[in-house]
Amino acid sequence: MILIFLLYALAIGLLWTGKRRPAVLVIGVTFVLFAIWFKHHITDPLAIGL
């Protein structure tokens, strides 16, 4: 989880210094991590009570 925030901080820093393409790559990695982390936390898909 820390890694996602760390990567966002890195992306913001890269954007500030004018490095668009590396920043977009980093953002792409955060999306992948986000999906992995979300899936990891859905340990019981049927826990939604419906």
Add this chain to the structure above:
Amino acid sequence: MSPALARRLNAVFVLAMCAMLLGAYGVQFGLGELPCPLCLLQRAGMLGVAVGGLLNVKFGIRASHYGIALLSAMLGGAVSVRQILLHIVPGTGSYGTAFFGLHLYAWALVTFIAVGAVIAVMLLLDRQFVAEPAPPHGYPPDGLSRAAFGLAFVVAVANVLTTLLMCGLGGCPDNPTGYLWLR
């Protein structure tokens, strides 16, 4: 809407997202309610929306930048929906204090839907998309863009630090009760 005005609006949009994230800190430190893993993911979604706006501020308005913001909103919204559904059946409890009748994860969903609506409206305005490319290393910053970048960076770093304090280097507990590294 001129490209310059659109960039300024995007900077204001970034500041608004950061204000939401600072509000979450208000609940965390003011009420002592620690964020669960799903809460942290929703924070990440809001930060992703802000980063999409920063791309527009720095490199000019592009549909792909709005796409990054929208994708972040959708991911964050999915997490919010998940958390709402976990507690939607009466008697299954809830997470955190309700504000004006809704818990923070419900307000987060409202925010993500509002983000989608704002982006949809912005995409209707064609004049902001100019053929003239941005300078190679982006537009030089003005006061508003400096504030947007600065606040977004501070919020991102703050989330790194507070998550580290709460969870250490391992996974975050489903129901956090304290700061692991402060015990």
